[in-house]
Every structure is written in structure tokens, then in C-alpha cells.
Amino acid sequence: SRSINLAVIPGDGIGQEVVAEGLKVLSAVLPQDVKLETKEYDFGARRYHDTGETLTDADLDALKQHDAILLGAIGDPSVPSGVLERGFLLKLRFAFDHHVNLRPSKLLPGVVTPLAGEPSIDFVVVREGTEGPYTGNGGTIRKGTEHEVATEVSVNTAFGVERVVRDAFARAQARPRKKLALIHKNNVLTFAGHLWTNIFNKVAAEFPEVTTEYMHVDAATIYLVTQPERFDVIVTDNLFGDIITDLAAAVSGGIGVAASGNINPSGEFPSMFEPVHGSAPDIAGQGKADPSATVLSVALLLRHLGYEAEAARIDEAVSADLAERNGRPARSTSEIGDALAVRVAG
Amino acid sequence: SRSINLAVIPGDGIGQEVVAEGLKVLSAVLPQDVKLETKEYDFGARRYHDTGETLTDADLDALKQHDAILLGAIGDPSVPSGVLERGFLLKLRFAFDHHVNLRPSKLLPGVVTPLAGEPSIDFVVVREGTEGPYTGNGGTIRKGTEHEVATEVSVNTAFGVERVVRDAFARAQARPRKKLALIHKNNVLTFAGHLWTNIFNKVAAEFPEVTTEYMHVDAATIYLVTQPERFDVIVTDNLFGDIITDLAAAVSGGIGVAASGNINPSGEFPSMFEPVHGSAPDIAGQGKADPSATVLSVALLLRHLGYEAEAARIDEAVSADLAERNGRPARSTSEIGDALAVRVAG
Ligand SMILES: CC(C)[C@H](C(=O)O)[C@@H](O)C(=O)O
Ligand SMILES: CC(C)[C@H](C(=O)O)[C@@H](O)C(=O)O
Numbered sequence: 001s002r003s004i005n006l007a008v009i010p011g012d013g014i015g016q017e018v019v020a021e022g023l024k025v026l027s028a029v030l031p032q033d034v035k036l037e038t039k040e041y042d043f044g045a046r047r048y049h050d051t052g053e054t055l056t057d058a059d060l061d062a063l064k065q066h067d068a069i070l071l072g073a074i075g076d077p078s079v080p081s082g083v084l085e086r087g088f089l090l091k092l093r094f095a096f097d098h099h100v101n102l103r104p105s106k107l108l109p110g111v112v113t114p115l116a117g118e119p120s121i122d123f124v125v126v127r128e129g130t131e132g133p134y135t136g137n138g139g140t141i142r143k144g145t146e147h148e149v150a151t152e153v154s155v156n157t158a159f160g161v162e163r164v165v166r167d168a169f170a171r172a173q174a175r176p177r178k179k180l181a182l183i184h185k186n187n188v189l190t191f192a193g194h195l196w197t198n199i200f201n202k203v204a205a206e207f208p209e210v211t212t213e214y215m216h217v218d219a220a221t222i223y224l225v226t227q228p229e230r231f232d233v234i235v236t237d238n239l240f241g242d243i244i245t246d247l248a249a250a251v252s253g254g255i256g257v258a259a260s261g262n263i264n265p266s267g268e269f270p271s272m273f274e275p276v277h278g279s280a281p282d283i284a285g286q287g288k289a290d291p292s293a294t295v296l297s298v299a300l301l302l303r304h305l306g307y308e309a310e311a312a313r314i315d316e317a318v319s320a321d322l323a324e325r326n327g328r329p330a331r332s333t334s335e336i337g338d339a340l341a342v343r344v345a346g
Numbered sequence: 347s348r349s350i351n352l353a354v355i356p357g358d359g360i361g362q363e364v365v366a367e368g369l370k371v372l373s374a375v376l377p378q379d380v381k382l383e384t385k386e387y388d389f390g391a392r393r394y395h396d397t398g399e400t401l402t403d404a405d406l407d408a409l410k411q412h413d414a415i416l417l418g419a420i421g422d423p424s425v426p427s428g429v430l431e432r433g434f435l436l437k438l439r440f441a442f443d444h445h446v447n448l449r450p451s452k453l454l455p456g457v458v459t460p461l462a463g464e465p466s467i468d469f470v471v472v473r474e475g476t477e478g479p480y481t482g483n484g485g486t487i488r489k490g491t492e493h494e495v496a497t498e499v500s501v502n503t504a505f506g507v508e509r510v511v512r513d514a515f516a517r518a519q520a521r522p523r524k525k526l527a528l529i530h531k532n533n534v535l536t537f538a539g540h541l542w543t544n545i546f547n548k549v550a551a552e553f554p555e556v557t558t559e560y561m562h563v564d565a566a567t568i569y570l571v572t573q574p575e576r577f578d579v580i581v582t583d584n585l586f587g588d589i590i591t592d593l594a595a596a597v598s599g600g601i602g603v604a605a606s607g608n609i610n611p612s613g614e615f616p617s618m619f620e621p622v623h624g625s626a627p628d629i630a631g632q633g634k635a636d637p638s639a640t641v642l643s644v645a646l647l648l649r650h651l652g653y654e655a656e657a658a659r660i661d662e663a664v665s666a667d668l669a670e671r672n673g674r675p676a677r678s679t680s681e682i683g684d685a686l687a688v689r690v691a692g
Contacts, residue, residue: 117460138535138538140541146504152538155495156496156498157496159493189479191485191498194428239531246565247567254572
């Protein structure tokens with residue numbers, strides 16, 4: 001008999017609320033014979049304030065035992081900027097080698113986009129997750145003086161770039177349009193840019209069916225708002241991926257529906273799935289948060305674990321629910337979760 | 347009697363065409379008593395192919411003699427990515443200490459935006475121009491092997507950050523809304539991020555009338571498409587500024603109307619003005635390029651040299667011309683330039 005042993009990290013702010021709905025839908029969609037075990041972890045601002053801890057070695061050992069991780073959101077204005085990001089979110093991505101940061105963007109019927117016309121948007125960004133300017137490399141001298149110098153070092157390795165480029169080519173190959181765009185800034189960041197571009201071109205030779213293009217990150221932001229239908233799969237560096245996936249989320253219906261997976265493809269460590277949005281402390285505890293992004297993250301999680309049919313049922317349920325929302329009275333977080341649970345149980 | 351001694355760099359592709367119109371409008375707007383001298387320089391792809399040179403010390407000495415520089419566009423697919431960017435564009439910005447990279451975004455009446463609704467957009471980005479990941483710091487080891495490592499170092503100094511932050515506060519103070527947003531990624535790039543944030547907060551104390559906010563660069567891309575009216579003045583790092591100003595240009599009518607100034611505020615070196623768009627080799631020589639961005643760059647140039655009334659006349663002429671375009675047959679580059687020249691002389 002099959003089983004899923006899930007680590008659940010509700011986190012801060014609306015994280016608690018949206019994760020509850022994600023689990024509700026997960027339970028509803030799973031076949032009877034799949035045993036779902038969940039264990040909740042209290043990471044986030046409260047634990048940091050209580051103990052000073054963000055993510056200990058013992059925590060990592062515990063998380064390692066799970067098949068996957070579902071995360072709500074981490075972050076609170078009471079914690080200085082960077083502490084939970086570097087101490088928890090990025091620490092986990094690096095420790096579990098989440099090098100494929102997968103962020104699909106699909107404009108679903110009925111969803112409002114800030115773009116005029118009716119663009120058809122359906123692409124996925126493969127963002128590198130363990131290198132680039134995110135390594136924490138760099139430092140500060142003469143801090144607080146008029147002679148302060150602060151550096152940030154973007155580290156890029158052939159090993160790290162090639163594995164994510166390969167992953168992106170394989171994804172492009174498996175999609176109907178078979179298109180892959182590399183986004184970088186190789187005319188200015190020439191060292192990293194040439195590494196990315198050369199590896200991209202080398203791997204491209206092995207995927208002759210995939211149509212490729214290269215685009216500077218600045219130009220990419222223009223295309224994302226003027227021709228988003230142009231994109232199928234995008235592969236990019238950690239920082240550029242961070243920036244363009246927020247823009248991509250905005251144009252394809254907002255962060256209320258943007259899901260993501262921090263994936264370790266080899267399965268050596270559990271992968272983590274989370275909505276792209278943050279903890280939104282301003283609306284926390286009011287039942288106002290849209291759990292759709294978390295529910296779609298559960299679909300990514302199921303797909304990653306091999307439950308393709310169940311993942312597809314969730315995608316369809318969210319899509320149908322969004323299509324029906326237009327003009328209807330706003331529902332609470334749990335009302336949306338209930339409706340989705342009914343649909344997937346269907 | 348007054349005079350302007352201008353260096354003109356038409357450059358590549360459509361650069362030639364748009365600069366011709368910029369000069370046409372400049373001549374038309376200047377009062378009789380202002381003597382305009384121009385000297386053309388042949389920088390760009392052709393010179394690189396002919397001589398291998400991009401920008402020599404002698405070139406820099408010659409350019410230094412001018413009051414300002416007007417640039418069309420530099421770049422051609424026949425030149426490897428990075429050669430003209432690092433060898434000419436960035437070399438000039440660094441050599442002439444163009445630390446204030448000024449990029450206004452204003453959605454003019456009649457101009458089509460990819461955004462739905464009728465957003466009111468009127469902000470200016472002050473992008474740092476001489477530091478950050480643009481310094482060329484970094485390198486590659488084991489190039490071309492599976493063990494290649496490439497680094498890019500973002501260098502940020504208190505000196506470099508404070509001067510551009512002060513410039514941005516002064517600009518915000520002089521505008522009706524008096525708002526300034528710092529855009530960075532201080533939760534991940536904590537070394538550079540703290541330097542930027544601390545200096546921003548320190549200088550803010552000297553400008554009590556300016557309302558400030560901080561925004562992560564990823565979140566900023568969302569606001570630029572969902573709430574662009576929120577912005578008044580933005581100050582940001584070199585790379586983030588590169589990215590968000592292309593997005594800003596896209597939402598406020600496209601790069602056909604986006605102007606920029608690479609400014610050395612002390613006047614120690616001449617400042618350079620250029621459209622944000624590139625050389626667009628696909629439409630070069632066909633009279634299809636919109637010279638408005640170059641003409642608006644001429645307005646920034648005039649304003650920088652103290653010709654405020656003339657700059658305002660150009661802004662109004664472009665605005666009026668754009669307002670009239672709707673539904674009219676497309677005009678050529680020189681027809682638009684002619685129309686603008688008539689208006690400013692008017
Ligand atoms: C919170 C932050 C560390 C994170 C990132 O920059 O990766 C977030 O913006 C994201 O995109 O997941
Ligand atoms: C061409 C390139 C070097 C340049 C930059 O990155 O600054 C351009 O994109 C710009 O914005 O002026």
C-alpha cells in the first residue's frame with residue numbers, strides 16, 4: 001500500500017490558513033489506499049522570537065525523513081529583514097539542494113490580469129535554486145562608516161548550471177510547443193553569462209526538437225507584459241528567476257494563484273512546495289487569503305511524487321473554481337478550500 | 347553669448363536615424379543666440395570591425411571637451427555579446443562617472459500601454475550607474491570544463507550609494523508628491539542591502555517632507571504592473587535599475603518613448619543622453635524607428651544644461667504629437683522628426 005509522509009510548515013501570517021486548506025484538498029483528492037501522514041513543524045517568526053532558532057541541524061534531520069514538505073509562508077515584520085530568509089528559507093533550499101525552482105504561470109479562464117487584451121499565458125520558469133547571487137558569498141568592510149564597501153558574489157558552476165539547464169530542456173521537450181528561452185544578462189555579466197550561454201548551447205545540441213532563444217533579463221520583462229504568449233519554458237539564474245517569476249505571477253493572475261516547487265530531482269532530499277506569495281501579515285487571521293496558490297502547490301507536490309491523476313484533478317478544480325468566481329460574492333479562505341475539496345473528491 | 351558644444355554618437359542600427367531627428371529638433375528649439383556646435387563620432391560596430399577599437403583613451407580625451415553627449419544606439423549582432431557593452435557603453439559610463447542614470451516614465455495621453463484600465467504613470471527612476479554588479483569584477487576558472495566556476499562581484503560603496511541616494515531625495519523633494527521608494531533585495535543580498543538601506547534611512551532624516559518606502563525588487567515588478575501610479579521617484583542599484591526601467595518603459599508606452607540620461611552631476615565630465623532602446627538592426631535603415639525617445643533624451647540634455655524652457659517645449663511637442671497619432675497613418679522617422687521640429691519652433 002502507498003503512503004505519503006508529509007512535513008507541514010504553516011509558518012507565519014496567512015501561512016497557517018492557506019496550509020490548512022491545502023491539506024484539506026490533499027486529503028480529499030487522495031485515493032483511499034494512500035495513507036497520508038503529516039507532521040507539523042513550528043518554524044518561523046514565533047519560534048525565532050522564543051528560541052532564537054531558525055533551522056537547526058536537528059530540524060534538518062527531522063525534515064529529511066519526509067517524502068515532501070508543504071510550506072505556507074515564512075516572514076514577519078517583527079524579524080529583521082534577512083534573518084528568516086537566509087536562516088530558514090534559503091538555508092533549507094541549500095541544505096536540501098533544491099536546485100530546480102519550478103514556477104508555472106498560467107492565466108486561467110476568469111482570472112483577472114493587469115494586462116489589456118486577452119493574452120494567452122502558459123509557461124513555466126525553471127529557476128536555478130542553489131547558486132548565483134543567493135549563496136551568501138560577499139561581505140562588508142568598514143561597516144557603518146563613510147568608507148564602507150559591501151560586496152555580493154554571484155557564484156556559478158558548470159555543475160550547477162548544467163543540471164538545471166538539462167532539467168529545463170527535458171521539460172521543454174515534453175511540452176507541445178517545445179520552446180526554451182534562456183534569460184540572463186550575458187552582455188554585462190560576462191563571466192557568468194558566458195558560462196550559462198555556453199552550457200545552454202551545448203545541451204541544446206542534444207535536444208534538436210527544442211526551439212531555443214536567448215533573451216536579456218531587461219528585455220524579458222518587456223516581453224512578459226507585451227507578448228507573454230511567446231514563452232513556453234524559461235530557464236534562468238536564481239536572482240533573475242526571483243524577479244521574473246513575481247512579474248510572471250502578476251501578469252498571470254496574481255500571487256493568489258502562483259505555485260512553486262523547490263525540487264531536488266534526484267530525490268536525495270525531500271522537495272518543498274509553497275505558494276509564491278509571502279505571509280501577508282496585514283490580512284493574516286481574517287480568512288481573506290486565497291488558498292489557491294497553496295492548493296496548486298499541493299498539485300505540484302503530488303505530481304512530483306508520481307500522483308499525476310490527482311494533481312490534474314486539483315488543477316482542474318482550481319481552474320473551474322476560478323472560472324466561477326467572476327461577479328460572485330467573495331468567499332473566505334476556508335470556503336474556497338471547502339469548494340475545492342468537494343470538486344476534487346468529485 | 348551662449349553655446350552648446352555637443353558630441354554626437356549615432357552608433358549602430360537605427361541609432362543613425364533617430365539621432366538625426368534628435369538634432370533636427372534640437373536645432374529648431376534653440377534660441378537664435380545659442381550657438382550649437384556638434385561633432386560626430388563613429389563609435390560602434392563598424393569601427394570595431396575596422397579597427398578593433400571600441401573606445402580609446404584618445405577618444406575619451408576628445409569626448410571630454412564637449413558639454414554633453416547625444417547617443418543613438420550601440421550594438422550589432424555581428425559583434426559578440428559584451429564587447430561593445432563593456433568596451434564602449436559601460437566604459438564610458440565608468441570613465442565619465444555617470445553615477446546618476448535618470449530614466450523618467452510617463453504615460454502620455456494617446457499612448458498605448460499593455461496594461462488594462464487607464465493607469466496614471468508618472469515616475470522617475472534614479473539608477474546607480476557606476477557600481478553594483480556592473481563593475482566587471484569577477485572571473486572564470488577552468489573555463490569550458492565541467493569544473494568551470496564563474497563569479498560576478500557586486501561592489502557597493504558608501505560613497506557611491508550615498509551620492510545617488512541624495513540625488514534621488516533631492517529630486518523627490520522637488521516633485522509635488524515628494525515620494526521616494528528604495529528598491530533592492532535586502533532580504534537576500536544582505537551585505538549590499540544593508541548598506542543601501544542604512545544610507546537611505548540616514549539621508550531620509552534630512553528630508554522630512556519626503557515620504558519613503560522600501561520594496562524588494564521582485565515585489566516592485568508586481569507593483570509596476572498592478573499599481574504603477576504608486577511610484578513617484580525610485581532609487582535603486584545598477585542591475586535592478588536596468589531591469590525595472592525596461593519594465594517601466596514597457597508599461598508607460600514602450601521603448602519608443604523612453605529617454606535616459608547618464609549624468610555626472612558635478613559637471614566634471616560631460617553627461618550622456620540616449621534613448622533606452624537598442625540599435626534594433628531588424629528595422630534599421632527603413633525609416634520605421636520612432637525618434638521620440640531620442641527627442642525626449644534631447645529634452646533631458648537641455649534640462650541638464652540649464653535650458654529648462656526649451657526642454658519643456660520639447661516635452662510638450664512630443665506629448666502633443668503622440669496624442670494626435672491615434673488612428674492616423676504611420677509616419678516615417680523623419681516625418682515624426684519634422685513634425686516635432688515644427689512644434690517646438692512654433
Ligand atoms: C523570501 C525570499 C528569500 C524568496 C527569494 O528571493 O527566493 C522569495 O522572494 C521567493 O521568490 O521565494
Ligand atoms: C546595453 C546594456 C549594457 C545597457 C545596460 O545594461 O545598462 C542597457 O540595457 C541599458 O539599460 O542602458
